[in-house]
Amino acid sequence: MPKKSSFIIPLIAILAGFALGALIIVATGRSPAAMFLAMLQGATGIIPGGGFNPRYIGEFIIQAMPIMLTGLSVGFAFRTGLFNIGAEGQLMMGSIASFAVALWVPAPPIIHVILVLIAAAVAGGLWGAIPGWFKARFNIHEVVVTIMMNYIALFLNNWMVVYVFGSKDRIKTAMFPASALLKDEFLSHITNYSRLNWGFIPVILSVILFWFLIDKTTFGFRLRAVGFNKEGARYAGMRVERDTVMSMIIAGAFAGLAGAVLTVGTFSYGRFLQSAEGYGMDGIAVALVGANTAIGIFFSALLFGMLKAAQPLMQSQGVPKDIASIIQASIVLFIAMKLGIDYLLAGLRRKPAGEVGEEAGT
């Protein structure tokens, strides 16, 4: 794909998605201005009609962090031609590993948090390795396997919370010790007691690592080659099977890290989940809008994080907060369609060749 169109397509899709969202709000008799003002307030903390509350900025960053990581996860797999719908499950496995290390492994401050982060990335990576290996060894499509593994992880999470970590109320585990948390008085203070925490450091490092791995190493070059043309890469002597598994491990590790950032950053205890929370699905949207590049994923995660952060504000302004999901889905659909429209246009340009092909077929 040429560089230029990789920027323009998401931009058009975003505009079209918000336009459609505004249209739906108008059609249902609410005010689209309330939505945009809520987004402005959610991202900048500027309260329309006067006032400034930095708490909103903190909560906005909190919302963007996990979906930036799941976005990196989905995007990394996409670059190798794999569709990782399993970020959700990999995230949950990361969460479970975080509970275990936070509750069971005694360690001094800082080191404890680092151990939690490493354990989460490893757990997510291993959970990602399974569909990767099935794909490489048995040629089983990763989409179905990862969907199923999301639900397995969900119920494993709930089982662990109740039976292994002994949650009596079936809602949450015991509180983690302070040494395992990313939380910090200072960050909370400067943002007027938001849940802002040091989680943004591993997130930013992950974005940089993604860029470095994909764009600056021969390993990344191999992965991209496999993504572009699997058979071509194989013919060139690349070990496609091993690279497939490696790609899913790294994708899983990003998502697993998101589990840690949520568990010891946003929260400070393990949670029983009624249903999947949608971070994996958000990651798909983030990766697609970000055109699977590090910088693109960074900005699109901020965009969708802003949308998520604005949800409670919209609700209080009389705009049902679920408009955010509608807009997000529309953007994804427009991007998917836009690829098709490009395909059609390219087909039109090549028309003579296409006609010959069709005649030969009939």
Add this chain to the structure above:
Amino acid sequence: MNILYNMLPIAFAYSSPLIISALGGMFSERSGIVNIALEGIMMVGGFAAASITVILEPITPAAGYIGLLAGIAAGMLYSLLHSFASINLKADQVISGTAVNILAGGLTVYLAQIFFQQQRTRAFSRGIETLSVPWLSHIPFVGPIFFRNESPPFYIAIVLVFLAWFVVFKTPFGLRLRSCGEHPQAAASMGINVYRYRYAGVTISGAFAGLAGGAMILTQDIQFTAVSIHGSGFIALACLIFGKWNPFGVLGAGLFFGLSQALSIYAKDIPFLAGVPLEFFYMLPYVLTIIALLVFSGKSVGPKAAGEIYDAGKR
């Protein structure tokens, strides 16, 4: 024995939406369009069915059944989004399905807030009630299992299994539909309009999944909420794979998965299952599907061209 008589009708009630939705998925995938949007279509169908039922209940005793029809209509309409994106605009079918799923979650809850001023539909009072078939329910053994306190969608599901088998394997329409999922270029060379058959496949899947969503809400719930469908569309997808894209396989897989859900309720009364955590029963369908995929791998089981973007010029 009493446990069996109580549990099996519940298992059938749980399995019916799974079977119906999976049959829908079969039509779509047999035509060559992967449909992971079953979950979203079930949500839309369930929302429409619940809303219509709530509104019509004061007027007519047949409200629940009219609700089911509304679910079918809503599912068909909503599935057009997936067809249009993946057939006309050649969108990646998995991405399109994902978007359709996310959209369903947003749209249903959004509309619930517009119509009912809350994040769920208003509760209906009856929905679709269980029924006992006169005469037949008194047959010893068979009566209490198959004809007493039975969820009506179970009978609908059984009829649809035979109907789907007949249509897909015994009619010219079915043969053409399958040819589009196996080798669309070859189908096109025989004068079959691949686009039209794929539209038919996805629209039928929309009708089935919409019906399944409606049946699920109206028999197992009191209202539609954001978590009412909770992954059933994906269990339906699992049924389809576990049942090897065949109606009778789907029936068997659906009954089995329904039983595993019913067992989660009754396990505490069954001596050798009493200690097994609930989550194990919930997990079972997904684990078994992955195992099934491993067993099937290397053999050609599913439709060969499913998921591929149709390119008329490809040989």
